[in-house]
Every structure is written in C-alpha cells, then in structure tokens.
Amino acid sequence: MIVLDGAMGTELERRGVNTKLPLWSAVALDAAPDVVERIHSEYLAAGAQVITTNTFRTNLRALRKAGMAHRARELTQRAVALARRALQDHPGSDKAMVAGSIAPVEDCYSPELVPGDADLLEEHAVLAGYLADAGVDLLLIETQNTIREAVAAMRAARATDKPVWISFTLNDKNQLLSGESLEDAVRAVLPWQPQAVLVNCVPVPQVASAISRLRAIVPADIPIGAYANAGRVDESGQWTMEGGVSPIEYADAAREWRALGATIIGGCCGTTPAHIEALARQLNDGQRG
Numbered sequence: 610m611i612v613l614d615g616a617m618g619t620e621l622e623r624r625g626v627n628t629k630l631p632l633w634s635a636v637a638l639d640a641a642p643d644v645v646e647r648i649h650s651e652y653l654a655a656g657a658q659v660i661t662t663n664t665f666r667t668n669l670r671a672l673r674k675a676g677m678a679h680r681a682r683e684l685t686q687r688a689v690a691l692a693r694r695a696l697q698d699h700p701g702s703d704k705a706m707v708a709g710s711i712a713p714v715e716d717c718y719s720p721e722l723v724p725g726d727a728d729l730l731e732e733h734a735v736l737a738g739y740l741a742d743a744g745v746d747l748l749l750i751e752t753q754n755t756i757r758e759a760v761a762a763m764r765a766a767r768a769t770d771k772p773v774w775i776s777f778t779l780n781d782k783n784q785l786l787s788g789e790s791l792e793d794a795v796r797a798v799l800p801w802q803p804q805a806v807l808v809n810c811v812p813v814p815q816v817a818s819a820i821s822r823l824r825a826i827v828p829a830d831i832p833i834g835a836y837a838n839a840g841r842v843d844e845s846g847q848w849t850m851e852g853g854v855s856p857i858e859y860a861d862a863a864r865e866w867r868a869l870g871a872t873i874i875g876g877c878c879g880t881t882p883a884h885i886e887a888l889a890r891q892l893n894d895g896q897r898g
Contacts, residue, residue: 610867612889613708613836613875614652614660620881621648631674635666638684642691649695651882653702656889657875660695661708661749663688668736670714670724682739689743708749708774709740711762717752717778717810720787729761734768741769751776752810754786756797763801774873776807776836783819791819795826807834810877813854813862817869824870834873835866839880853879856887863888 618634626641628634637645649660667685672678692707699705714732715722723729737748748766750773753759759775766773775798780786785794795806806827808819816835823833840853854862863874874892876884 610892611832611834611873612656612658612885612892613834613873614649614657615836615876615880615882615885616878617645617648617661617663618665619840619878621645623881624648631666631671632677633666633671634663635671635684635688638663638667638687638691642687645688646691646695648882649692650699652885653695653699653705655882655886656893657705657885659706659708659747659873659875660692661710662692662740662745664710664736664740665712665751667739668712668714669732681735685736685739686743689740689745693744706746707744708747709737709743709745709771711736711740711748711750711766712752713754713758717754718786720754720785723755723758726757726761729758730765733762733765737762737766737769737771741771745771747772747774747804749774749776751807752778753794754778756785756787756789756794759794760797760801763798763803767801772804773801774805774807775803776809778810779808779815779819781815783815783822791822792826795823799828803831805832805834805873807836807873809836811835811837813837813839813859816862817865820866820869820871832872834871834875836875836877836880837862838878839876839884840878854884856881856883859884860887860891864891867892 621637626637645663672681696702748771750762816837827833
C-alpha cells in the first residue's frame with residue numbers, strides 16, 4: 610500500500626495564500642515558497658509516502674497567460690527543490706518519493722478547451738522534461754479529462770526515463786468529463802505502459818464504483834488507486850468544506866477502496882494533512898491486521 614499526499618492548492622488557500630488564476634497554486638512558488646515546503650513536510654509527517662510537486666500550473670500555457678512563459682524551467686525546478694528539501698528535513702523519509710505533477714494544459718474541468726495534438730505533445734514534453742531533469746522520482750499525469758490529452762501526456766512523459774502514473778477525473782456517470790468512457794481511456798493509455806492508473810478529483814462516494822471499473826479493465830500487474838475530494842466548490846467559485854468529508858470519514862471510505870483493489874490512495878482538493886494522517890493510520894492498521 611502506498612499513501613499519497615493530499616491537496617496543495619486548496620491547502621494554500623486555507624492558509625491564506627492568494628491562489629489567483631491563471632497560475633492558481635503556482636503563485637505560491639514566488640509568493641510563499643516556505644508555505645509550500647511546510648505543506649509538503651506536514652504531509653510527510655502525516656504518513657505520506659509520495660509527495661507531489663506544486664507544478665499543476667507551471668506548464669507553458671498557464672505561464673504564458675500570466676506573461677511568465679520564460680520562467681517555466683525555473684519555477685518547475687523550484688517546485689521540485691521545495692519537495693526535495695521537505696524530504697531532506699523530515700526524519701525517516703528516506704524511502705519517500707517525489708511525484709512530478711503534470712496537469713491538463715487548459716482548465717481541468719473544461720475538456721472543450723483541449724488544444725490540438727501537436728500543441729499537447731510539445732507542451733507536455735517541455736514540462737515532463739523539466740521535471741525529469743529536476744530529479745523527480747516519477748511523473749504523475751493527473752486530472753485528465755479527455756483521452757486525446759491523456760495519450761499525448763503519456764507519450765511525452767514516456768520519452769523521459771521516469772516511471773509514469775496516470776489519473777483521470779470523472780463525471781457523475783464515471784465517464785471522463787469529455788463523455789468518453791473510463792474503459793476506453795484506460796485502453797488508450799495502456800500501450801504507453803503506465804506504472805499505475807488512478808482516478809482523482811471526484812467525490813468520495815463515487816470512488817468505490819470507479820475503482821471497481823478500473824480493476825475490471827487494468828491488468829492485474831498494474832497498481833490502481835484514487836485520491837478524492839473532501840469538499841465542494843461553492844456559488845462564488847471558492848472551495849468550501851461545508852458538507853465535506855471529515856478525516857475519519859475519508860479514512861473509513863478508503864478502507865473500502867483498498868478492499869476493492871486500490872493500492873495507491875491519497876487525497877485531492879479539500880483534503881488536509883489531517884485527512885492523510887487518518888488515512889495512513891487506517892491503512893497501516895489494516896495491513897497489520
């Protein structure tokens with residue numbers, strides 16, 4: 610069992626860091642790098658075995674919108690360095706890994722904005738290369754909402770020498786946000802040999818059915834997993850924990866995910882170090898039992 614970390618963007622917001630668009634969480638790489646490092650450290654202390662770089666929005670397209678495309682390598686390297694520093698400063702984290710986050714180049718909830726194949730391949734190749742050069746242990750292609758971009762990102766990532774995990778986000782019918790089936794998405798990326806296939810950025814109650822569908826299509830020798838949301842977007846577009854999932858409730862749900870075959874579990878938007886601590890305790894107790 611591998612325990613992933615939890616959210617970065619919503620956790621920065623919870624701590625008072627302004628995460629304005631188009632850079633969202635990447636704003637903190639300039640404005641609050643100490644907070645980014647502290648969040649990584651707290652996830653490690655909570656029991657995370659994989660921490661994810663704050664590179665969800667250091668891709669060329671997002672930085673270009675902010676007039677900062679020339680800083681893509683610099684900011685990506687800084688994000689990896691902050692994660693590495695957290696590992697170095699945390700006792701007992703010698704076996705923990707750093708995953709380089711690769712997100713959709715446009716809005717992760719807007720599949721209609723996905724650009725053409727040539728642009729996708731070029732832009733994902735740039736970020737994957739920067740992450741690999743900066744020394745991540747693996748590449749995590751996450752929150753993928755179309756088959757076309759998932760394949761392009763896999764192609765770009767596999768051109769590096771790093772292991773690659775891929776994760777899809779789903780609508781309430783367990784389809785990609787594009788309306789394409791999860792089964793078709795998995796079949797499309799399997800030729801590129803992902804080392805794990807996951808779902809993320811979905812509500813907790815939906816994860817069990819998504820895991821069951823993953824297990825039915827992903828070969829048994831490839832790990833599957835999930836990291837879910839613990840809240841919702843309110844009417845103003847801000848993340849809120851109102852009506853959300855507590856750390857204990859999240860950990861209890863994860864026990865079912867593990868029983869269904871998930872071996873990589875963490876948290877997405879709204880989750881905190883407290884969620885990961887409860888999750889790690891639950892999963893570790895289950896392994897000992």
